[in-house]
Amino acid sequence: MTSALHDKLVLGRRAERLATLVAEDLPRCRRVLDVGCGDGRISLGVLRRRPGIDLTGVDVLVRPTTAVPVVPYDGSQLPFEDGAFDVVTMIDVLHHAEDPQLVLSEASRVASDAVVVKDHLLEGAFALTTLRLMDHVGNARHGVALPYTYWTPDRWNQAFSTLGLRVDLWRGSLGLYPPPVSWLFDRSLHFLAVLRRS
Numbered sequence: 001m002t003s004a005l006h007d008k009l010v011l012g013r014r015a016e017r018l019a020t021l022v023a024e025d026l027p028r029c030r031r032v033l034d035v036g037c038g039d040g041r042i043s044l045g046v047l048r049r050r051p052g053i054d055l056t057g058v059d060v061l062v063r064p065t066t067a068v069p070v071v072p073y074d075g076s077q078l079p080f081e082d083g084a085f086d087v088v089t090m091i092d093v094l095h096h097a098e099d100p101q102l103v104l105s106e107a108s109r110v111a112s113d114a115v116v117v118k119d120h121l122l123e124g125a126f127a128l129t130t131l132r133l134m135d136h137v138g139n140a141r142h143g144v145a146l147p148y149t150y151w152t153p154d155r156w157n158q159a160f161s162t163l164g165l166r167v168d169l170w171r172g173s174l175g176l177y178p179p180p181v182s183w184l185f186d187r188s189l190h191f192l193a194v195l196r197r198s
Contacts, residue, residue: 014176018091018118019045025169025194027114029086030054035078035107036093038142040067046089056085061143076102083112091118095135095149101159108163108197115165118174118192122150127189134185160195169194 023046026032030053034043037057044067047055057070058078073079075097088111094100107115120131131150139146151159160167171192177185 013178015041016045017174017176018042019049021171021174021192022046022089022091022116022118023049025171025192026050026053026089026116027087027194029113031085031087032056033058033078033080033085033088033107033110034068035088035090035103036060036096037066037068037070037091039063039065040070042091043068060145063142076106078106078110080110082109084110086113087111087116088114089116089118092120094119095131095151096139096145096147097149098145098147100149100151101162104159104165105163108165108195113196114168115195116192117195118190119156120150120189121156121172121191122152123188127187130184130187131189156191164198165195166198167193168196 019042022042026046032053032055034055034057037043037059040057043055043057047053055068057066057068058073059070060073060075062070062072071079088107090107094103094117097103122128128150132148135146135148172188174190174192175186176190
């Protein structure tokens with residue numbers, strides 16, 4: 001019941017909004033890798049808004065039906081050469097990884113220009129409880145790993161700095177959910193960042 005309600009009220013709007021934001025913030029590029037693309041719905045939305053790009057999807061769990069072609073990968077080593085893509089996108093991926101720093105490092109390795117990250121912030125009252133609930137409802141039925149690895153803003157900045165990445169653009173208000181759902185699930189729990197090498 002909760003999953004059906006989530007799909008009806010949240011999933012489509014969230015995917016469309018994220019596709020719009022990523023397409024707007026995506027640097028000028030041709031080759032894009034979407035790490036952890038899931039069913040490819042957001043990737044397809046980006047392609048519709050930026051028709052000039054070539055987009056490849058990769059995921060640890062390749063679903064039976066996807067909106068874009070998806071290459072399987074082991075969750076650690078991306079099967080591509082250094083700088084194989086202009087831009088790498090990761091939409092709500094790193095908090096599912098066993099080693100988020102490694103996955104971010106791999107994304108940086110295969111990106112010649114920029115890495116676009118949308119993820120969560122562990123910030124504010126009841127943030128951990130809210131994020132865990134959102135993650136469980138949206139992902140458990142798909143078999144997605146749920147280590148609940150959420151980072152504070154300081155921890156994100158440390159990760160970026162360690163890899164020599166600087167924040168070129170930061171969005172802290174994404175408007176993913178309609179009111180009144182947004183009052184609980186938007187808050188300061190999400191960000192979208194465009195990262196480039198320092």
